[in-house]
Amino acid sequence: KAGVTQTPRYLIKTRGQQVTLSCSPISGHRSVSWYQQTPGQGLQFLFEYFSETQRNKGNFPGRFSGRQFSNSRSEMNVSTLELGDSALYLCASSLVMTVNEQFFGPGTRLTVL
Amino acid sequence: DAKTTQPNSMESNEEEPVHLPCNHSTISGTDYIHWYRQLPSQGPEYVIHGLTSNVNNRMASLAIAEDRKSSTLILHRATLRDAAVYYCILSRNNNDMRFGAGTRLTVKP
Numbered sequence: 138k139a140g141v142t143q144t145p146r147y148l149i150k151t152r153g154q155q156v157t158l159s160c161s162p163i164s165g166h167r168s169v170s171w172y173q174q175t176p177g178q179g180l181q182f183l184f185e186y187f188s189e190t191q192r193n194k195g196n197f198p199g200r201f202s203g204r205q206f207s208n209s210r211s212e213m214n215v216s217t218l219e220l221g222d223s224a225l226y227l228c229a230s231s232l233v234m235t236v237n238e239q240f241f242g243p244g245t246r247l248t249v250l
Numbered sequence: 251d252a253k254t255t256q257p258n259s260m261e262s263n264e265e266e267p268v269h270l271p272c273n274h275s276t277i278s279g280t281d282y283i284h285w286y287r288q289l290p291s292q293g294p295e296y297v298i299h300g301l302t303s304n305v306n307n308r309m310a311s312l313a314i315a316e317d318r319k320s321s322t323l324i325l326h327r328a329t330l331r332d333a334a335v336y337y338c339i340l341s342r343n344n345n346d347m348r349f350g351a352g353t354r355l356t357v358k359p
Contacts, residue, residue: 141293
């Protein structure tokens, strides 16, 4: 069974640009969560999607958005990039939304110059 | 949100048991206790989770205090591959995980 895949793995952007990251969950998984990891703030929850609907949201500005498609694949978008958005963005999938094991992807390393 | 407190770092010798503590004095009745670990250059990996009773799986055991204000992750025989940052997380019936700083475990050969 293939694991969670994230594309691209590495990305370099400049301030003011926007970026879209993609996550393909494990086959059959319907819940997808996104996290941001930085050396200073650690792992921070961005949002969670289930059945194409955002179910939970962390404390991030509106520049961070996401969506989920009918096949459970998810994308997150960051508009008007700032230097502080440089981070590892992790996607995690699970079968359902209730408490259970989450499977994390390898992440997308975003560098904003 | 209920918070967790973990030691910044711990050391262990290979093939010895490791007890990783976590304090969560403000835990609510619906909070599950989760443990994940993150190896270098990888995404976090699920270890174990529980609500009230002690739990065992192939990777580890989770001992939960009777008042649920603390818990301990037990690795029965540490290997070099267990060197990682271990996160203790509380969450309520969903996948909204609020990670803390975690404990960096070093395993010495």
